[in-house]
Amino acid sequence: MSILGIVVEYNPFHNGHLFHLKKAKELINPDLTIAVMSGNFVQRGEPAIMDNYSRAEIALKAGIDIVVQLPVVYSVQDAGGFALGSVWTLSLLGVTDIVFGSETGNMKLLDVLSDILIEEPTVYVKLLKQHLKTGLSFPNARKAALKDYLKLHLSDFAESIQEIERSNNILGLEYLRAIKQIRSDITPHSIVRTGADYNDPYFKGRFSSATAIRKLIITGQWEKVKQAVPDYSYAIIKRECALKKCPVHLEKMGRFILGLLRRLDREDFKNYYGFTEGLDARFVRCSRQCGEISEFLECVKAKRFTFTRLKRLLMNVILKLSPKLIEQSNKQGPQYIRVLGFNENGRSHLSRIKKKLKVPLLTTPSTWKRVMYKAISGDFEIDQDLFQLQMKRDIMAADIYSLFFDDVKVIKASNEMKRRIIYIRG
Amino acid sequence: MSILGIVVEYNPFHNGHLFHLKKAKELINPDLTIAVMSGNFVQRGEPAIMDNYSRAEIALKAGIDIVVQLPVVYSVQDAGGFALGSVWTLSLLGVTDIVFGSETGNMKLLDVLSDILIEEPTVYVKLLKQHLKTGLSFPNARKAALKDYLKLHLSDFAESIQEIERSNNILGLEYLRAIKQIRSDITPHSIVRTGADYNDPYFKGRFSSATAIRKLIITGQWEKVKQAVPDYSYAIIKRECALKKCPVHLEKMGRFILGLLRRLDREDFKNYYGFTEGLDARFVRCSRQCGEISEFLECVKAKRFTFTRLKRLLMNVILKLSPKLIEQSNKQGPQYIRVLGFNENGRSHLSRIKKKLKVPLLTTPSTWKRVMYKAISGDFEIDQDLFQLQMKRDIMAADIYSLFFDDVKVIKASNEMKRRIIYIRG
DSSP states (O other): OOOOEEEEEEETTOOOHHHHHHHHHHHOOSEEEEEEESSSSSTTTEEOOOOOHHHHHHHTTTTSEEEEEHHHHHHOOOHHHHHHHHHHHHHHTOOOOEEEEEEEOOOHHHHHHHHHHHOHHHHHHHHHHHHHHHHHHHHHHHHHHHHHHHHHHOOOGGGGGGGGGGGHHHHHHHHHHHHHTTTTTEEEEEOOOOOSSOOOOOOOOGGOOHHHHHHHTTTTTTTHHHHHHHHHHHHHHHHHHHHHOOOOOGGGGHHHHHHHTTOOOOGGGGGTOOTTHHHHHHHHHHHHSSSSSSHHHHOBBBTTBHHHHHHHHHHHHHTTOOOHHHHHHHHHOOOOEEEEEEEHHHHHHHHGGGGGOOOOSSSSSOOOOHHHHHHHHOOOOOOOHHHHHHHHHHHHHHHHHTTSSSSSHHHHOGGGGOOOOOOEEE | OOOOEEEETTTOOHHHHHHHHHHHHHHOSSSSEEEEEEEEEEEETESSOOOHHHHHHHHHHHHHHHEEEHHHHHHSSSSHHHHHHHHHHHHHHTEEEEEEEOOOOHHHHHHHHHHHHHHHHHHHHHHHHHHHHOOOHHHHHHHHHHHHHHHHHHHGGGGGGGGGGHHHHHHHHHHHHHHHHOOOOOEEEEEOOOOOOTTHHHHHHGGGHHHHHHHHTTTOOOOHHHSSOOHHHHHHHHHHTTTTTOOOOOGGGHHHHHHHHHTTGGGGGGGSTTTTTTTHHHHHHHHOOOOSSSHHHHOOBBBBHHHHHHHHHHHHOOOOOOOHHHHHHHHHHHHHHHEEEEHHHHHHHHHGGGGGGGOOSSSGGGGGGHHHHHHHHOOOOOOOHHHHHHHHHHHHHHHHHHHSSSSSHHHHHOOGGGGGOOOEEO
16 A cells, blocks of 8 residues: 655645646556644744635645644754654654655765765765855855865765755755655655745746745735636635635744744743844843844844754744754654544544554544553553643644734634644545 | 821822821921822832822922832732831831821720731631631731730720721721831821821812822813812813823723733743632733733722722732732832922932931932942842832833823823932022
């Protein structure tokens, strides 16, 4: 049986995503397609434009059979942690093939590069340190070190050197590394991306980036949104916004986030993952000086920190993600599979494999404690403390997220614990 | 030398306050008048309508010689802690007489009652427990127990029993208790209050309550505000609101406060003062169900909890006030005197007594560390850890407060550490 797995955020689902999904299915011709999707907070260190369940619903309409939620302890990590949690989740679900988009179709190159990242040859580490010392951010220093290393030791790939630059290649690289790291037998495939770069902020018609589409939603340019996303996606985005559950974005959380930071002393930041290199002192100073998030980020910014990294640090504070929790999660993997939705095909697959899984399936969030206790007394290979922590963070993420809906009545009515799985019948 | 001390919040300063001030001066005919004033957060468990310095400025215009800030560890406590911190501060400053408003002029009654509160005779304690068991809130159970006790043991006061009911009598009682508790030789005096009850929510013309005036400010009914406050108070309120630094109120902090609470598990509440009687569980549940503060308070409310107590608990969370910090503060007193403003008379008094004080004077917040280290190596009787904690909470209070100004640029420009003392010449 061939099971296709894809890693998505669908923030929101657009024509480029549909194109990728179709291509992936053509390539694998799978019996089943599973998407692991970020929940309410995404990898760029921001809240998603609309919530987990509404985005899962669109994914099902687009032809995904099962949508599971990537625990937030992974979804707001850097490319490495994000890829690790995603691949691990798909692997637990018995996925046979992963297809990811990248700017290159050159799998051989990605394979070689991921080996370098895993094995970390002395020469590579030395090159990396040199580039970091010049003040480059970690992702940029790594790209530079990989390029140098290829030039020196793997001249066969000399022609491909420029390809390393492109951002999705780095994510692709991390998928390969994760597959090797957890010793999964998933086969990775890459599809060359088309259309807008995913960070391109401008409307580009039918194939606009998610970044551009979010801007259109926030500014209410619905005619353009309509051009850039499939009809079912448009209908659900419109519905959610009409319900005042959309758009949610980082700037709306400004006072909340700055208020949290203003309550913290420098030493308090050791409770949150990733505050190295004097970032604690910068966060203390800038949070007291600034009145909104964009201003705060500009204040903290330096050449060696990317904006995305800084925003992820904000998420670590909001969601109380400690170094220990992140490190344990990266070592032990996801402790449950949270299913957001499925169709008939997906449902019957899950009931078939349910008994064979290494971690429990969670389809109704309110039952999490029961599921956990049952899992501990059963044959599952889970760590109770880590299960609880990952789960509580997922619930907290939803509880914080819904506070930023525009209508107080909608906030009141939103309760993650009362959510039901989305089941799309034939 | 006779020094009059008064305990105020001036939230905002109105005609009733001016009346009380004049009467107090007539009664004492003091050489100097000192007010200890709540800072940015007040005893009813809310942010003040406008900030500490602007309210101090009005107080100086009204004829107070020195305005000092009650540390926030006291200003958001119940009547007992509030009175203790206030009286202690005034006592440290060499105040000879305190005048407070109450609904009774019966000092003998208040004196007897405060003795009961301090000595806690067995019979009284038993009565108190009985009333608490019926589900009454602590203030109400205490009033009932005091009434019963008077009936049983002090029949001379039988006629005065009804007077205990009135709210300002309870505060007066606490001033007397505090004076005895810290063995101060300050002489207490009471003035019978006139005009509106301070909780009266309705506009009553010239003598309206602070509660009513805050509502008028929030709803922009400036003509009525003008009737209820002296001209200089009106001018400063208008100025602050024009600068977008006013009005600040609890409901504006809704998402921030609910967001904080939604990040807390039940066990986390042990870090905050006052969460007894299952209040932790109520706060967890209601914070997840409610979208705004008023709704949250209704959700948590029970007969035995007053709204004011619940709001103070919110302040304990926002400002990270731990049981240990509150208990230590109530045991060891204020560790510094923070001066917000003075006139010439006040300034020369302070420079005269500066050397004789038991705790250091702080006139420029940014110098607090220097002042602290100097104080430790000098003759002051302070506890360095407690000094730091009290001071950091005061700064945090100002940093949180300013986040809720309406204009982001004003937030940016607000920095408690850059504030200068208000000096009114001539």
